[in-house]
Amino acid sequence: MAGLNGDPFLGIDDNIEKLQYNNNSKEAIDKEGLVVGIGEDSSNNKNNNQGGEKDMAGNSIHRSGSRPQLDLSKAEIQGNSEERDPTILLPNQTDDISHLALDIGGSLIKLVYFSRHEDQSVDDKRKKTVKERLGISNGNRRNFPVLGGRLHFVKFETSKLNECLDFISSKQLHRGGIDSHHWNSEASANENAVIKATGGGAYKFADLFKERLGVSIDKEDEMDCLVAGANFLLKAIRHEAFTHMEGHKEFVQIDHNDLFPYLLVNIGSGVSIIKVDGDGKFQRVSGTNVGGGTYWGLGRLLTKCNSFDELLELSQRGDNRTIDMLVGDIYGGMDYSKIGLSASTIASSFGKAISDKKELQDYRPEDISLSLLRMISYNIGQISYLNALRFGLKRIFFGGFFIRGHAYTMDTISFAVHFWSKGEAQAMFLRHEGFLGAVGAFMSYQKHGLDDLMVHHLVERFPMGAPYTGGKIHGPPLGDLNEKISWMEKFVLKGTEITAPVPMAPPGTTGLGGFEVPSSRGATLRSDASALNVGVLHLVPTLEVFPLLADPKMYEPNTIDLSDHKELEYWFTVLSGHLPDLVDKAVASEGGTDDAKRRGDAFARAFSAHLARLMEEPAAYGKLGLANLLELREECLREFQFLDAYRSIKQRENEASLAVLPDLLLELDHMDEETRLLTLIEGVLAANIFDWGSRACVDLYHKGTIIEIYRMSRNKMQRPWRVDDFDLFKERMLGSEGKKPRPHKRALLFVDNSGADIVLGMLPLARELLRRGTEVVLVANSLPALNDVTAMELPDIVAEAAKHCDVLRRAAEAGGLLVDAMNNNSLDGSRGNSSSVPLMVVENGCGSPCIDLRQVSSELAAAAKHADLVILEGMGRALHTNFNARFKCEALKLAMVKNQRLAEKLIKGKIYDCVCRYEPAT
Numbered sequence: 001m002a003g004l005n006g007d008p009f010l011g012i013d014d015n016i017e018k019l020q021y022n023n024n025s026k027e028a029i030d031k032e033g034l035v036v037g038i039g040e041d042s043s044n045n046k047n048n049n050q051g052g053e054k055d056m057a058g059n060s061i062h063r064s065g066s067r068p069q070l071d072l073s074k075a076e077i078q079g080n081s082e083e084r085d086p087t088i089l090l091p092n093q094t095d096d097i098s099h100l101a102l103d104i105g106g107s108l109i110k111l112v113y114f115s116r117h118e119d120q121s122v123d124d125k126r127k128k129t130v131k132e133r134l135g136i137s138n139g140n141r142r143n144f145p146v147l148g149g150r151l152h153f154v155k156f157e158t159s160k161l162n163e164c165l166d167f168i169s170s171k172q173l174h175r176g177g178i179d180s181h182h183w184n185s186e187a188s189a190n191e192n193a194v195i196k197a198t199g200g201g202a203y204k205f206a207d208l209f210k211e212r213l214g215v216s217i218d219k220e221d222e223m224d225c226l227v228a229g230a231n232f233l234l235k236a237i238r239h240e241a242f243t244h245m246e247g248h249k250e251f252v253q254i255d256h257n258d259l260f261p262y263l264l265v266n267i268g269s270g271v272s273i274i275k276v277d278g279d280g281k282f283q284r285v286s287g288t289n290v291g292g293g294t295y296w297g298l299g300r301l302l303t304k305c306n307s308f309d310e311l312l313e314l315s316q317r318g319d320n321r322t323i324d325m326l327v328g329d330i331y332g333g334m335d336y337s338k339i340g341l342s343a344s345t346i347a348s349s350f351g352k353a354i355s356d357k358k359e360l361q362d363y364r365p366e367d368i369s370l371s372l373l374r375m376i377s378y379n380i381g382q383i384s385y386l387n388a389l390r391f392g393l394k395r396i397f398f399g400g401f402f403i404r405g406h407a408y409t410m411d412t413i414s415f416a417v418h419f420w421s422k423g424e425a426q427a428m429f430l431r432h433e434g435f436l437g438a439v440g441a442f443m444s445y446q447k448h449g450l451d452d453l454m455v456h457h458l459v460e461r462f463p464m465g466a467p468y469t470g471g472k473i474h475g476p477p478l479g480d481l482n483e484k485i486s487w488m489e490k491f492v493l494k495g496t497e498i499t500a501p502v503p504m505a506p507p508g509t510t511g512l513g514g515f516e517v518p519s520s521r522g523a524t525l526r527s528d529a530s531a532l533n534v535g536v537l538h539l540v541p542t543l544e545v546f547p548l549l550a551d552p553k554m555y556e557p558n559t560i561d562l563s564d565h566k567e568l569e570y571w572f573t574v575l576s577g578h579l580p581d582l583v584d585k586a587v588a589s590e591g592g593t594d595d596a597k598r599r600g601d602a603f604a605r606a607f608s609a610h611l612a613r614l615m616e617e618p619a620a621y622g623k624l625g626l627a628n629l630l631e632l633r634e635e636c637l638r639e640f641q642f643l644d645a646y647r648s649i650k651q652r653e654n655e656a657s658l659a660v661l662p663d664l665l666l667e668l669d670h671m672d673e674e675t676r677l678l679t680l681i682e683g684v685l686a687a688n689i690f691d692w693g694s695r696a697c698v699d700l701y702h703k704g705t706i707i708e709i710y711r712m713s714r715n716k717m718q719r720p721w722r723v724d725d726f727d728l729f730k731e732r733m734l735g736s737e738g739k740k741p742r743p744h745k746r747a748l749l750f751v752d753n754s755g756a757d758i759v760l761g762m763l764p765l766a767r768e769l770l771r772r773g774t775e776v777v778l779v780a781n782s783l784p785a786l787n788d789v790t791a792m793e794l795p796d797i798v799a800e801a802a803k804h805c806d807v808l809r810r811a812a813e814a815g816g817l818l819v820d821a822m823n824n825n826s827l828d829g830s831r832g833n834s835s836s837v838p839l840m841v842v843e844n845g846c847g848s849p850c851i852d853l854r855q856v857s858s859e860l861a862a863a864a865k866h867a868d869l870v871i872l873e874g875m876g877r878a879l880h881t882n883f884n885a886r887f888k889c890e891a892l893k894l895a896m897v898k899n900q901r902l903a904e905k906l907i908k909g910k911i912y913d914c915v916c917r918y919e920p921a922t
């Protein structure tokens, strides 16, 4: 959903050392001596929205207010100043420009770095008026002092510091990370660059950083950073914390108002135990030197393993009973039931090694590793519990890379906490486990304003890097697409370690006394390349919670819960089955070139890898719903630069539908009000059959033309529909017993597909509402998804339709949609007709067939303020998501169910059944 909001007031940080400008800003520079509204209110920058303002990487450079001033003196244009977007160098820019923070620990270096949004803004005539209409003033951007962009998470081994330095230098992260491609290092060595860093290495390696990268390290206190990082993540990431018991992972919804106090246990090389009472309010109450370094260090000596992951992997095949001394070993096979110890309880870790005449080589490394892992995890759990007890704390959050998302480790810790506290205290884990300190260090750049971010401003995405390179100890800096594809091709050639799903062992119980080894060994450990379950965090300060949600806290967008494995398997099959066809469409949409084929292939592999990854571990990317899977597919397409796979299909369908629209409108106009309303709703439902996301519909396309299918679909419309609140809706619209109800003030129509769906379904319905004096806001996707119509495409479609319809034309003019028409002909004096209610188009902030109403565009949020009717149309928006959503205003949910299983599950019906659900305001 993020990265699509090409909004000029996203407020990207602008301490750029080098910027580019288009012709407009060039003028400004000439006149004003290079002070082009930078560091001032960006409303000065009328050129922001022009699409031409892109750097070579396709990124636009934003200019926002409330940023530190740039030193533009001695700025010079590099290369030919006649070029459209010449590069300007700012040699004297010495502001604190870093977008990188580090946590350099005893074992690992953690990096958090920031990159800008790829601005997708284009010259969109819709946008020119919509802000004005909706009263979104430029002043609003003052509310978003936060920069928009992305946070990336990477780690390296501390012993391989050089690799880390190379990474930083190859990405030019120490120079602000902006526009690294054409940074001219000669011309502007930045003497005063400063990077925030925490952990012991911030002290130990400061000189080396100065020497190698020419940057100074600004040291931040480690405990401060851990706490700041944990507080931020718990506040801002929806599914950051989870419990893990007996192999079962469950995300915990943390109430921000009820977070403190808690105990934070960071298991790095050593362990810090911190009592946290608030933001910046904490005390390190304990620690233990038996930690991650102990497991890895001792483990390496005892097993000759070469990597931490190898050691962890060994443990998966281990049996600790060969080396641990059990109660039964001491009690002759009996339980010591008086104090609640079963025979299989570990009495003494490694205890058997004393009595045996065995040498180290007589023990299996697997058993040693498991025994060691269990000993250390259990010990930490127990010490943590004791500290929680000391301060009466109920919640313990565990972080640090020792945990490494490993099921057995988490189960053991949870077990210890649960057992000793008799269920009073709860162990919770964090998805960004090892990055707490680094996130905290990043936050200490106060100018980033990260503190102000709220849950709805953050969108986590899992690019190709998630299943392949994400979290790799030293991920290759896969900057451009080509690099990515070739890397993946190599990877695939090497073998397909990533694609084979390994089902998790079914969870079992730990039995009597509860001292036994937790059953969960987890699935086969994945190679480190895919070890991390964190994605890229997109910061989108313009996103807002949809203001008409009745209860945003209780709102859950997904109707289908994919934590049910059967359900996941089903949708996995559906999406996999759909893949070849999608790849065909995508490749064709890009002209079917060799390059497109190669990208298509890479897309298919990447998306399959995501699916396989999620089949193996459904919660790998946080809580998983069907909407996430569908969005992942769209994001994945975009990642391989398929910007609109259904482009030509959409165009064809729009044209075909527009051709029959006049006839339809004529037909409608001959009906009485009641028949017309029914026909209109039927029309919406019937036209919703055109859905390229549905297998059944794609099959239909091979059997008939668009219009034939539409006719057939119309003819099949028979009431009662499977969910049929039409009579209620009709009464609200037309009244009963001669009483005329007041018309709606403003209706938001969340539209779905291109072609018949929008042209023959939703537009005629919009027209009816307009005619009744209701303002209509067409809410469409910001970015393409399947054959969904986008907010950018809508004005042209409306303009075409308006040629056949006065109601639409006047409303579209009043809504500022027909800019061209208004300029060209002031034909009948109806221009700006104040008696017409406006028809508007706003983008929803999404690039997916589903919509999560907790994160919508500010445009939509503004448009919603005066709305008293919400119409959600289509499977994605009205069924897969939001079927159960409750609104403060009236809601109408319209869709044809084009999937047998969904029909059975949701409405106990069958494929092609229809839903017309009307709900009064709550």
Ligand SMILES: Nc1ncnc2c1ncn2[C@@H]1O[C@H](COP(=O)(O)OP(=O)(O)OP(=O)(O)O)[C@@H](O)[C@H]1O
Pocket (backbone or CB within 6 Å): 104, 105, 106, 107, 108, 109, 157, 199, 200, 267, 268, 269, 270, 271, 291, 292, 293, 294, 295, 296, 308, 309, 399, 400, 401, 402, 403, 404, 434, 473, 528
């Ligand atoms: N790939 C890896 N290489 C080395 N250790 C790893 C790896 N993955 C996980 N670990 C574990 O994570 C621990 C380090 O965790 P973390 O990065 O949180 O601590 P640190 O900051 O390096 O240590 P400290 O805070 O004590 O200085 C290691 O001691 C080891 O147990």
Ligand SMILES: CC(C)(CO)[C@@H](O)C(=O)NCCC(=O)O
Pocket (backbone or CB within 6 Å): 105, 106, 199, 200, 222, 268, 269, 270, 271, 272, 273, 286, 287, 288, 289
């Ligand atoms: C020394 C630190 C804080 C470095 O991160 C960590 O390794 C740690 O908390 N060690 C445990 C030291 C102790 O409290 O016994």
Ligand SMILES: [Mn+2]
Pocket (backbone or CB within 6 Å): 103, 104, 105, 106, 199, 268, 269, 437
């Ligand atoms: Mn650390």
